[in-house]
Amino acid sequence: KAGVTQTPRYLIKTRGQQVTLSCSPISGHRSVSWYQQTPGQGLQFLFEYFSETQRNKGNFPGRFSGRQFSNSRSEMNVSTLELGDSALYLCASSLAASSGGGSDTQYFGPGTRLTVL
């Protein structure tokens, strides 16, 4: 099976612009989570989507939003970019089956490196 894919891999934007990042989960996985990774703050949870619904949200401002499509692919949008938004954005998918048995494990994509100038 193909792993989690993220596009684009690298992105350079300027302050005030907006950006959309894309994530395709492993086939059959229904849950998609997003994380922001920075040297200062480490890995922080942004939000999680399951069956096109946001189930969990981290402590990020409303400029950070996301959505999930019927095929489980997910997008993350950041509006009015700030310098502090420069980070590696990681997407992770889980099978999320009610039977458990390891379906809770998250598998990560390679990330999108966003640089805000």
Place this chain on the structure above:
Amino acid sequence: AQTVTQSQPEMSVQEAETVTLSCTYDTSENNYYLFWYKQPPSRQMILVIRQEAYKQQNATENRFSVNFQKAAKSFSLKISDSQLGDTAMYFCAFMKHGGTYKYIFGTGTRLKVLA
């Protein structure tokens, strides 16, 4: 709120030796999962090992094993016969049971395996 602490920012080990990475966590939950992930310089986060809190038996995956002490809220990772390819950042992560799919990560330990 849950927290995860990795008290060793950096460690090094000689090739073929054994090294143990520490992780402690704080939670009032009884059912949860713990994970170790590695992030090599290429940046792809890879699952190393997974432990379910209700299982007393420590998880093992080839050269990787954990020492899970639930009462002490400790979850250390032991890497045996260290290889150069083990050089990476290692993150400990906690997730509540019950479909939250939200990991709480530690700050990571940078491990360097020396030839």
